[in-house]
Amino acid sequence: MRRRHFEALKPVCPRCRVGDGVVVPIALTTVLHEADGDVLEGVLSCTRPECQLEFPIIDGAPILVPDMRGFVSQAMLPLLARDDLSEATEGLIGDCAGPGSAFDTMRQHLSLYAWDHYADLDPQEPAPAEHGPRPGGARASLAAGLSLLGGGIAGPAIDLGCATGRLAFELAARTDDLVLGIDLNVAMIRLARRVLSTGRVDYPRRRVGVVYDRRSFDMAGEAADRIDFWVADVLALPFADAPFGLVAATNLIDCIAAPAALPGVAAGLLRPGGGAVFTTPYDWSPSATAVEGWIGGHSQRGALLGASEPLMTALLTPGAHPQSVEGLRLVGEHPGVSWQLRLHDRATMHYAVHVLAARAEV
Numbered sequence: 001m002r003r004r005h006f007e008a009l010k011p012v013c014p015r016c017r018v019g020d021g022v023v024v025p026i027a028l029t030t031v032l033h034e035a036d037g038d039v040l041e042g043v044l045s046c047t048r049p050e051c052q053l054e055f056p057i058i059d060g061a062p063i064l065v066p067d068m069r070g071f072v073s074q075a076m077l078p079l080l081a082r083d084d085l086s087e088a089t090e091g092l093i094g095d096c097a098g099p100g101s102a103f104d105t106m107r108q109h110l111s112l113y114a115w116d117h118y119a120d121l122d123p124q125e126p127a128p129a130e131h132g133p134r135p136g137g138a139r140a141s142l143a144a145g146l147s148l149l150g151g152g153i154a155g156p157a158i159d160l161g162c163a164t165g166r167l168a169f170e171l172a173a174r175t176d177d178l179v180l181g182i183d184l185n186v187a188m189i190r191l192a193r194r195v196l197s198t199g200r201v202d203y204p205r206r207r208v209g210v211v212y213d214r215r216s217f218d219m220a221g222e223a224a225d226r227i228d229f230w231v232a233d234v235l236a237l238p239f240a241d242a243p244f245g246l247v248a249a250t251n252l253i254d255c256i257a258a259p260a261a262l263p264g265v266a267a268g269l270l271r272p273g274g275g276a277v278f279t280t281p282y283d284w285s286p287s288a289t290a291v292e293g294w295i296g297g298h299s300q301r302g303a304l305l306g307a308s309e310p311l312m313t314a315l316l317t318p319g320a321h322p323q324s325v326e327g328l329r330l331v332g333e334h335p336g337v338s339w340q341l342r343l344h345d346r347a348t349m350h351y352a353v354h355v356l357a358a359r360a361e362v
């Protein structure tokens with residue numbers, strides 16, 4: 001955790017904010033390892049005597065979630081995972097753990113997102129075949145949203161659901177200010193943090209079944225010292241005021257329990273005049289969101305015939321829907337940017353993501 005980000009963004013206790021509706025600063029109470037203003041291991045604590053919740057900083061990433069005990073118990077594997085094993089030993093463990101195991105799911109997620117985010121930089125990555133998969137879809141959808149917004153980014157930027165982190169580098173190239181990526185997935189945040197601290201991308205690229213090839217290559221990330229990655233829940237963020245000039249939420253809204261809340265979350269993070277980019281394939285799944293929480297994708301007897309796009313547009317247009325967000329106004333949309341998630345050598349999911357850009361009222 002970079003001290004610079006901690007001091008500028010002033011995180012507050014997510015448990016006090018979400019549970020009790022009070023804003024309480026967090027203090028850096030223990031530093032166990034630090035290098036160049038980057039706390040690699042330590043403890044943050046809520047300063048409210050009734051709470052005093054402790055938040056660990058592990059591998060440079062603070063974990064700022066309201067239910068620390070529940071989170072640690074479900075994220076034990078990535079929290080304690082080691083990164084010193086050879087590809088051969090990891091493969092053996094992968095064979096034993098088998099498909100569908102927590103270990104395999106972790107590697108599959110890393111493979112999916114690190115490939116889309118970074119494979120363009122990998123000298124070992126084969127050139128895309130004419131109809132083969134192409135990485136970079138998330139970056140392309142962010143770029144489409146930023147161009148709809150027009151102009152630069154004034155103030156810090158936040159990437160909500162940043163996964164393995166490449167979009168933070170894209171944002172850093174477009175602002176002189178700080179950039180923060182947040183995600184609930186510890187393994188992905190760790191990969192992103194490692195890119196910051198080592199300048200190298202290291203990820204398991206799935207070939208077939210439970211066979212993964214280790215890929216390791218340089219990422220000459222410009223402005224890496226202005227970027228940080230934190231583990232946090234977009235629905236229980238550790239921020240009280242509106243410190244950001246830009247909020248990016250690419251391919252996140254159909255992954256969370258309360259999709260209709262996301263525009264309000266973005267509005268609450270933005271300074272007056274700040275911009276927000278939302279992209280989504282509306283790939284609804286009950287494992288992420290109960291059907292009644294989906295934005296469209298059901299109730300085809302209704303006026304919108306079950307469509308997602310007009311409902312999402314209405315949520316970003318004040319007064320257009322009972323759940324429309326106040327203080328954020330849609331400024332443009334793109335009907336479909338290609339986003340490909342490579343499952344393995346012979347399978348790719350190909351989405352066309354709806355891109356929406358909105359601005360906070362001045």
Ligand SMILES: C[S@@+](CC[C@H](N)C(=O)[O-])C[C@H]1O[C@@H](n2cnc3c(N)ncnc32)[C@H](O)[C@@H]1O
Pocket residue numbers: 113116138160161162163164182183184185188232233234235249250251252255256257
């Ligand atoms: C479909 S991926 C998109 C990743 C990235 N934004 C991109 O476009 O490549 C969704 C990401 O959101 C994260 N996520 C899901 N629910 C979240 C939550 N409640 N808070 C923070 N991140 C969340 C997942 O861990 C995952 O990395």
